[in-house]
Amino acid sequence: MTEPGRVSEQPGGEPTFRDPDDLIRRAGVRGDSDRDQHFLIDDRVLDRIPGYLPDGADASHLLEIGGGTGALTDRLLTVGERVTVVERDPRLAAFLRREFASEVEDGRLDVVEGDALSVPLPDFTACVSNLPYGVSSEIAFRLLPRGRPLVLMFQKEFAERMVAEPGTDEYGRLSVSAQHYADVELVEPVPPTAFSPPPAVDSAVVRATPREPEYEVDDEAFFLDFVKAMFTQRRKTIRNAIRNTTHITGIADAEAVLDAVDEDLLRRRAGKLAPSQFAALASVAAERGRGDGDGSG
Template sequence: MTEPGASEGSNDERPFRDPDALLRRAGVRGDPDRDQHFLVDDRVLDRIPGYLPADADASHLLEIGGGTGALTDRLLAVGDRVTVVERDPTLVGFLRREFADEIASGRLDVVEGDALDVPLPAFTACVSNLPYGASSEIAFRLLPRKKPLVLMFQKEFAERMVAEPGSAAYGRLSVSAQHYADVELVEPVPPEAFSPPPAVDSAVVRAVPRAPAYEVDDEAFFLDFVKALFTQRRKTIRNGIRNTTHITGIDDPEAVVDAADESLLRKRAGKLAPSQFAELAALAADRGRGGDGG
């Protein structure tokens, strides 16, 4: 876990809006059936923007799932401009009324729609309490943009994102997330921080983009290859390659197996580092796909 960075408490000129008062003014209540849990703990809300890297460009912050604006209010204190994407029409209307001055000044834009469907702006960083039901899809829409991210997830999901090879939590999510960024679980958040409290613990993850320490020529194939081998995680890599041609599109798995290092073929997916997946994926693309290589 990491303490918040320099941006914490950067706005001493005005008090932040009280999250419980925002809920009352909005006249809404969270709905677990709709994946709606409002973050209402002031201390957590105050800390979250501070997890942005100290050198992060805060000229245009993106927030997905603005809710009643408790986090939005704090992002306006550290960002020059904020865009909020919110799918609930009632909450969109409330945000536009509550933050009318910020919208009029051009500092805030409220976009109505699903974050998986609407065009995203050219943001410089994203700070969000994501809807948990779509957190994976949203995260993998954001990660390829290669911008700093501070995102709230279910704790189990967050632990899988940051897991190391050989650990029980390590899997496809770990390799895919770490392909794009250095990811770190920076704060666990208990259910009591939300209204209504969810049935699971939560956690804040920071993702700092960086190039991977290995070469990947075909990123889509690399990610599909990782996905394929983790569907066979209890089998050796040798058998995983043979059994997943319907996912990878490999025409000649035996050519890949024959060319691969025996020490890798004997391992299972949960033991391979991302660089080893990249090595095997490059070999599979070269040797296993018709017309793509020798």
């Protein structure tokens, strides 16, 4: 007889997972919108999420940020050889250790109590998570540079900006920065009713498949700062954006940069430029504008 709360198998060999509502009841908690806690309770969505990992992804050590009451953790344990969950709520971290005690004892599950923005992250092979929306950007950009496959739940508006193409209204700093690290795709929209309590916004699952960019970047930090600077002036031409943002980029000689850039590019606006064009501009800006201050590089 299967213990309460444990995974059993149907006659066909398919696993039967813990019921998300039962997990919430056993944990003795309620989701709290004020604390950015929205528990994913739709079994169909939960079942699909691990399947969005890219084909051939290494699932030997999966990372989950924000384990909550363990509904997604339950599924990840059938996909990954080992799972590490980072959970900032002490009550939920303790519950996960109790609920999945056998997996913890077997060394298949490690529950890390702490803030995902500050705790040391393990050397994971892929990350699958329903992120806290209030810090989703910060967490995403802690994960993306690691060069691992990611399947992450975001606010839908954020996800749409993440995957946006040049020339669209949604395209911006987030699009360029995310696409610098990976091919990003919105793989499933998720309605508020899939959560408890329902958030005030629609959600979406994004898959990020890491790859090297098609362009060279010598100074990644400067490149990302340069992109940020250009989009603070997105209604301005690139010419004026470079002139107006030296306090962000640290460019000492904006005119030397402008003299080295094609006139057609200078007349365009940030929202029309592909990531490769930002990389080329940043390279010129670093060489001509950040030298010894005389513009000679």
